[in-house]
Amino acid sequence: MNDPQDPHDPYETTETHLERLLGRALNSFDLPDSTVERLGTALAHSSALHSSHHSASLHRTTYRHTYLLADGSALSLWELTHNTGRDGSDQHELYAEESEARLAASRLPAGPLPGWTAERSDGTTLDSDDDDDMVLLSALLARPIPAQPRMYVPDNSADHARRVLRRAENVDRPGERTARRLRLAFAHHITQAFGRQCAVEGGRDAGFTLYEHQFLLLDGSEVSLWEIEHTATPDGRHMCEVYEDERSARAAMENRSRVR
Known part of the structure; x- marks a missing residue:
């Protein structure tokens, strides 16, 4: 299954999908080395929308990317996409745990509160x-x-x-x-x-x-x-x-x- 964020070729290989995912993530270097090594054996993948939040100034979305590995096990990456980049451009972050993605989402700036x-x-x-x-x-x-x-x-x-x-x-x-x-x-x-x-x-x-x-x-x-x-x-x-x-x-x- 292709990435729901991008209208890429639905027959895109898992290897190409991973290259795109890791290449656009700001923090891909922060993934545990063991996770990256295991991803090198991925045979197939599936991506799905996990959560989404939209307000007047902030848009954030979390996707779950699941991979079938050569040893028969499954591994998931959690991708956080948000519009806090310069000029409102989309930014991508990757996490090995859902809890880390939730924490990162909670860190996103929402602007000063009225009356602060x-x-x-x-x-x-x-x-x-x-x-x-x-x-x-x-x-x-x-x-x-x-x-x-x-x-x-x-x-x-x-x-x-x-x-x-x-x-x-x-x-x-x-x-x-x-x-x-x-x-x-x-x-x-x-x-x-x-x-x-x-x-x-x-x-x-x-x-x-x-x-x-x-x-x-x-x-x-x-x-x-x-x-x-x-x-x-x-x-x-x-x-x-x-x-x-x-x-x-x-x-x-x-x-x-x-x-x-």
Whole structure:
């Protein structure tokens, strides 16, 4: 069965289908190596619409692509398609688990809520209609994260940590010492600490999201990685940065918001 998103040849081979799917996904490099290796043995495939959401500003759709492998087993990929790219162009993301696709969908920016306000340290109140987006962003970055209960989930957490570190592009990302510790992770919890769409220098819009990836290690200790996802790059492309502490991550976001 061909991909329901695109009117391609219904007799398209599974190999060609996979090449298209992996080629258009922004995060195909983030798929587990074991998953990509298994997909290399796919004999047939079927694609189906799983869920769809449409609003005035956001369109997102999730597809399930299922593959029959040479060993007789089945493997599914979850594709999230949304219109948050530059000029409203479609973006594609791939996930090995439905839960990961749902989490990614929940991260998509929906724009500022009406009446949204933030208070600066000097007591001045800013609202979502304030023309000085840079001032508003700085005020938001300084706000503490509300305490939330940690609900650790054992879900191949060491591999999750490896993938978070692998996609980091900043030169001051956590080093090998942290990577070695995280090989002992057996459960993790992800918290969205910050999310905002605003204007950066040059007058264009950019999105900023900050996540804390909290890991529980086999020795009972805890380690956090702070991941920034943003589009405050010179060409507007999506970029991920990872830091070992919240202060460094927030300082990096404030610095990136002034990109030229």
